[in-house]
Amino acid sequence: MEAAIKNVVGVYLKSSKGKESLGGKEFQSLVKSQLKNILTDTEDNDAVKTMREQLDNNQDGKVGFQEYMNLVGYLAQALSDQRCLENETQAESSTQETQAEAAANAKAEPKAEPQAAKEAEKEDKPVVEKAAAEEQKPEEEKKTDVEQEGAKAEENKAEENKAEEKIKTEEAS
Template sequence: MEGAIKTVVGVYLKSSKGKENLGGKEFQSLVKNQLKNIMTGAEDNEAVTNMRQQLDNNQDGKVGFQEYMNLIGYLAQALSNQRCLEKETQAESSIQETQPEAAANAQAEPQAAKEAEKEDKPVVEKAANPEELKPEEEKKTDVEQEEAKAEENKAEEKIKTEEAS
């Protein structure tokens, strides 16, 4: 954990080149070089510019350390949600496979997988959309909504499994 924190701070300091804030070019470079594997749209200059503007809470045209940490926190939360959903999906799949009627359900699985894929679309992709970068209070509401939706999906799957029995 300490190493991860040191890396996050070190990346900011190196990218800011000793300044207090990241200017447009520095932020663009940081996103392209450091976040391209977890964030779609990192290569799109306009998308990154829009993201920087969304992060710029004090409207000074630059991204300060706290604004940068808001982005890192949002990405970490999105990645955590994505991994939790993946684990839930894997767990549900393994439970369904162990049931005797798994063969009967095999025909329904492609459709269920498509529906789950639509609903469980990685949250990280949303982070690339600058309009989705919101203040912390609004993000928590979105996270809570996503968790509620995941719980509803889980309950529906449980009902379907029980009905199939």
């Protein structure tokens, strides 16, 4: 992590060419050379200009170190959110595959059961019915409050991204 921090600071210092802040050209160059694999529209000068203006909290027309760090923080958070979402999707997919395999195996098993097994099944039936009822609940009801808040936060972030893209598109027109 120490090396990553030194790298982030080094990129800023190299891009600013020893100055206190990044001008338009310097910021454009930094985005094109350093963020092309994370951001879209890095080749679109208007989109990069819009991003610079959004980062420019003090409205001086330049991106200072703290404003640059806000960009780094935003990008780190976006990558983290993306990875968490990918992990959740993989986990859900894995769970669904396991359930499908279990269902297929259950269908493939012979139906001849001893009497004791049938009686045990009758005793377990309320538990199975409860589990089946839980399985039929909508996904939102199954999630915990924390998961629901996380999902809402992701939805809000997606809406913000759409709004930013819309602004970029409108300004590009």
